[in-house]
Amino acid sequence: MSNEKCLFYRSHLRNRPSKNLRVQYKWQIYGCPLRLDFKEKFHPLIELHNSEGFVEEVKANFIVWEIHGRDDYSFNTTMKKTGCLHEAQTWKSMTELNKDLPLEKVWGPENYRHCFSYAIGKPGDLNQPYEIINKSNYNHLVWPMYHTGMYVFQVKILDPNYSFCNFTAIFAIEVYGVIPSPSGYLVASFLFFLMLLFFSILVLSYFHYMRIYKQYIYEPQYKIRRRQKNS
Structure with a gap:
């Protein structure tokens, strides 16, 4: 299957670039995307494999990010619901701390800190989405x-105690089912068409009824009056 191009609008990308982004979907690398209705939540489950096959399901903490820079998705669990005692690490906080690093290196096992201890800092805003998955x-x-869209996520194991290896994975999600809202131009054009159609019918109806009036009411009365004058 040939590669297809995907259009990512700049308003859906990190750092809000000046132009939209068009990239190729690499089927040979990403495989077929999992298609989900936009109302469906998705909980990734990670499996560890080696050259001999399946090893185990990964129970350690991991993080995901969209490799092309999309950030128009979120998480259904908050820090408070997870039981955090202070603000957990997030992509936003980690990119602000590591501005000189590429996105895939700003957060990992080497700088991971959990949020379940009073000793680390003040509680902060615990209503933020919790971005760590297990x-x-x-x-x-x-x-x-x-809006709908294509997402290509990369996975990184976050728990430093899981392995010295840098385990990563890629999976793709295609979200569908959103009915796009019409643009203002289309709505205005449609209303103008309806008004034009209404007035056209009104004008045609006027001439139609005038013809009926002339044929069946005005002309017979005129002929009667004319006969009366001639008699």
């Missing part, structure tokens, strides 16, 4: 309600 916390990815 098998048991049922933290799901959730999608925007106003």
